[in-house]
Amino acid sequence: MAIDILYFAWVREAVGMDGERLDPPAEVRTVADLLGWLSGRSDAHARAFAEPARLRAAVDQAFATLDAPITGAREVAIFPPVTGG
Amino acid sequence: MIEVRVQQEDIDVSAELARLEGAGGGAVASFTGLVRGDGGLVELLLEQYPGMTEAALRRIAEDAAARWPLAALTVIHRHGPMQPGARIVFVGTASRHRAAALDACAYLIDWLKTAAPFWKRERFSDGTSRWVEARAADDEAAARWNGAQG
Numbered sequence: 191m192a193i194d195i196l197y198f199a200w201v202r203e204a205v206g207m208d209g210e211r212l213d214p215p216a217e218v219r220t221v222a223d224l225l226g227w228l229s230g231r232s233d234a235h236a237r238a239f240a241e242p243a244r245l246r247a248a249v250d251q252a253f254a255t256l257d258a259p260i261t262g263a264r265e266v267a268i269f270p271p272v273t274g275g
Numbered sequence: 276m277i278e279v280r281v282q283q284e285d286i287d288v289s290a291e292l293a294r295l296e297g298a299g300g301g302a303v304a305s306f307t308g309l310v311r312g313d314g315g316l317v318e319l320l321l322e323q324y325p326g327m328t329e330a331a332l333r334r335i336a337e338d339a340a341a342r343w344p345l346a347a348l349t350v351i352h353r354h355g356p357m358q359p360g361a362r363i364v365f366v367g368t369a370s371r372h373r374a375a376a377l378d379a380c381a382y383l384i385d386w387l388k389t390a391a392p393f394w395k396r397e398r399f400s401d402g403t404s405r406w407v408e409a410r411a412a413d414d415e416a417a418a419r420w421n422g423a424q425g
Contacts, residue, residue: 248392267327270409274392
């Protein structure tokens with residue numbers, strides 16, 4: 191099932207795009223699984239996701255940990271810790 | 276009662292305070308965050324996650340309204356490019372008594388700093404740019420309210 195994957199801030203710059211619509215295989219079940227699968231797609235993806243401690247995520251616009259499930263999600267976003275306010 | 280906005284336009288603090296004063300609580304508190312111009316900063320860019328920012332700010336506002344007796348509450352956060360001295364965020368509360376107004380105001384800005392999907396990029400007069408790093412102090416400030424978050 192296709193998922194919209196969004197990137198923000200330096201993650202967006204490192205990957206080289208602000209998002210992509212992909213259909214990960216069934217064994218990709220969590221955000222961490224997704225990052226691993228995306229890292230295999232290009233060197234840019236691998237570099238962007240090299241340090242999971244520097245990354246945060248949202249699944250369907252709710253903050254989620256990297257071990258959160260993505261099954262059935264429409265949208266997953268990957269970004270650095272927020273710095274608003 | 277709750278006014279939450281994410282916008283590129285400047286914030287009219289006088290108008291927002293007038294709305295809060297008009298809520299009739301008797302005690303109005305507010306916080307305004309401005310772009311600091313230290314170190315040769317020429318521009319601060321606020322990137323946002325469209326859609327999620329407003330939903331996150333609304334959740335934080337509803338948490339505050341559930342914790343304190345408020346007559347009105349306002350959260351406005353800007354996005355886009357800004358100059359030193361520009362307003363980034365405004366938070367305001369109205370209540371019958373000052374403790375609720377002041378505490379709810381502090382709660383809103385403390386949580387907003389950790390739970391709203393915005394990212395700041397600084398550009399300096401020497402041409403360099405860098406993404407601002409999140410601070411542990413912000414997580415600690417939010418944690419002092421121990422519990423409900425946006």
